[in-house]
Amino acid sequence: MQQTLNTTLLIIGGGPGGYVAAIRAGQLGISTILVEGQALGGTCLNIGCIPSKALIHVAEQFQQTRHHSQGSALGINVAAPTLDIGKSVEWKDGIVDRLTTGVAALLKKHKVQVIHGWARVVDGKTVDIEGADTRIQCEHLLLATGSKSVNLPMLPLGGPIISSTEALAPKALPKRLIVVGGGYIGLELGIAYRKLGAEVSVVEAQERILPAYDSELTQPVLESVKQLGIKLYLKHSVEGFDAGTHSLQVRDPNGDSLTLETDQVLVAVGRKPNTQGWNLEALNLEMNGSALRIDQRCQTSMRNVWAIGDLAGEPMLAHRAMAQGEMVAELIAGQHREFNPTAIAAVCFTDPELVVVGKTPDEAKAAGLDCIVSSFPFAANGRAMTLESKSGFVRVVARRDNHLIVGWQAVGVGVSELSTAFGQSLEMGARLEDIAGTIHAHPTLGEAVQEAALRALGHALHL
Numbered sequence: 001m002q003q004t005l006n007t008t009l010l011i012i013g014g015g016p017g018g019y020v021a022a023i024r025a026g027q028l029g030i031s032t033i034l035v036e037g038q039a040l041g042g043t044c045l046n047i048g049c050i051p052s053k054a055l056i057h058v059a060e061q062f063q064q065t066r067h068h069s070q071g072s073a074l075g076i077n078v079a080a081p082t083l084d085i086g087k088s089v090e091w092k093d094g095i096v097d098r099l100t101t102g103v104a105a106l107l108k109k110h111k112v113q114v115i116h117g118w119a120r121v122v123d124g125k126t127v128d129i130e131g132a133d134t135r136i137q138c139e140h141l142l143l144a145t146g147s148k149s150v151n152l153p154m155l156p157l158g159g160p161i162i163s164s165t166e167a168l169a170p171k172a173l174p175k176r177l178i179v180v181g182g183g184y185i186g187l188e189l190g191i192a193y194r195k196l197g198a199e200v201s202v203v204e205a206q207e208r209i210l211p212a213y214d215s216e217l218t219q220p221v222l223e224s225v226k227q228l229g230i231k232l233y234l235k236h237s238v239e240g241f242d243a244g245t246h247s248l249q250v251r252d253p254n255g256d257s258l259t260l261e262t263d264q265v266l267v268a269v270g271r272k273p274n275t276q277g278w279n280l281e282a283l284n285l286e287m288n289g290s291a292l293r294i295d296q297r298c299q300t301s302m303r304n305v306w307a308i309g310d311l312a313g314e315p316m317l318a319h320r321a322m323a324q325g326e327m328v329a330e331l332i333a334g335q336h337r338e339f340n341p342t343a344i345a346a347v348c349f350t351d352p353e354l355v356v357v358g359k360t361p362d363e364a365k366a367a368g369l370d371c372i373v374s375s376f377p378f379a380a381n382g383r384a385m386t387l388e389s390k391s392g393f394v395r396v397v398a399r400r401d402n403h404l405i406v407g408w409q410a411v412g413v414g415v416s417e418l419s420t421a422f423g424q425s426l427e428m429g430a431r432l433e434d435i436a437g438t439i440h441a442h443p444t445l446g447e448a449v450q451e452a453a454l455r456a457l458g459h460a461l462h463l
Contacts, residue, residue, distance in 0.1 A: 002133050005113075007033045009332055010127055010138035012119045012278065015042020017309035017321030018144035019103050024329035026110025033136055034107065035129060037118040041100045042146050044318040050099060051168045052188055054092035056349055059195035074388075083196060085173055092168070121279045124305050140304045140332050143292065144325065145278065147271040147310035154240045155180065160264045161241060164189060167266050174198055174263035178248050180238055182209040184348040186268035187221070191351050194228045201231040201260060203238060203250055210348065214360055220391040220411045221350050228351075233260075241265060273311045288313055296338045297331055298324050320344050342426045343407070345419035352392050353415045357422035358407030361397055370400045372432075374456035376448045378412045380463050383443040389413035394448040396432070396456055403431040403457075414445055421449055432456050 009025050011018045014036030025032040039046050065081040068074070107114055117129040127136045149163045157163055167189050175198065179190040182204030194200040202209065209225065209232065210218040225232065239249040239257070248260045273291045286293040286301035291313030298306050306328050309321030327337045343358040364371040375395040378384035392412025398405045408422035425435060435453035440446050454460045
């Protein structure tokens with residue numbers, strides 16, 4: 001016999017957006033049920049951000065050790081290393097397990113009821129849980145189902161054709177890997193696999209890698225990719241895969257066919273909102289392309305039905321979903337909130353890393369702003385030198401009339417950690433003088449942030 005549960009807030013999806021919304025709702029005393037069909041933490045914790053950064057770390061450590069086995073400039077010499085990929089995956093899984101267990105403990109602490117099962121929407125106030133013989137009635141429905149990898153019809157997943165999910169849990173490393181897609185997911189994993197010893201090629205339909213970012217910013221990544229020996233097939237389109245000969249058929253810019261032999265093909269051509277398989281169509285909500293249309297409070301076109309994260313389209317970033325989830329919980333608690341961040345940082349964990357916060361020079365120009373654009377190279381930064389990494393730079397974009405900073409970009413070793421400083425300066429309405437006049441610790445990569453601002457004002461000290 002079906003049981004019926006009643007709650008104020010029902011959340012479908014236990015990824016970063018859903019679980020943060022649930023924790024905040026619990027803190028605010030809102031009766032909350034969270035439904036998740038797989039592991040808590042969603043794509044990000046289980047098969048995305050966290051495991052990919054773990055694998056990238058393993059790859060970096062392995063490459064560094066191999067570098068030292070060939071006699072390094074640092075005077076460190078070691079025997080040639082070997083890799084036990086099974087042990088590496090075990091270590092990565094341990095991190096994922098600790099984080100997902102932590103999420104479960106936080107939800108329990110804040111009295112959120114977690115139901116493991118697949119949700120099926122009946123209407124805006126009613127959801128059935130398949131396999132649990134349960135119906136849930138709610139006042140507020142929060143949709144946080146995330147996104148999934150885009151598949152290519154000519155490359156159906158299975159066997160040697162894999163997605164990022166399989167790439168993050170290898171049983172063994174392929175000798176040869178072709179990555180289809182030169183965006184951040186494809187390049188992060190392609191670079192990691194190359195450092196782990198695989199021969200890697202990248203096939204990209206656009207004329208350059210990381211096409212979402214400007215060429216000046218991606219140039220150091222391009223140089224690194226070439227230095228690592230990754231082969232690039234730019235402006236090439238994929239036609240299919242021949243399992244018999246283990247080869248990928250691609251078409252070059254002239255329209256000629258090319259056959260590339262490989263052991264595995266990683267399809268990394270992007271992600272799309274996860275709208276299928278849970279009867280979302282029953283709600284007949286307004287769409288924005290393939291994503292749900294939401295307003296500045298994350299409300300859909302139906303009253304008391306909310307949507308956050310990847311389901312609501314770009315930018316598909318875990319930290320955006322978390323901020324939206326926290327806000328929705330506070331709105332349901334009666335607080336006045338709107339989702340209008342000045343900027344949301346986007347980070348690529350390639351080698352070197354890449355960060356974009358706010359407007360790029362091209363975007364500022366397109367918005368009709370007259371801006372000063374100034375860069376400071378890491379080649380002139382002491383800390384970067386001590387980290388054996390002199391490539392890259394920090395770039396600031398500020399209005400010429402009042403020096404208000406509208407954007408930051410950086411490419412270089414460890415620049416993901418500068419994203420916090422960039423985001424804060426934009427949210428707080430900092431001007432060039434504010435950053436230039438703040439004493440930055442020496443020796444740090446952060447000094448390049450101050451120097452970029454000083455250079456924009458016409459008096460960089462170390463250049």
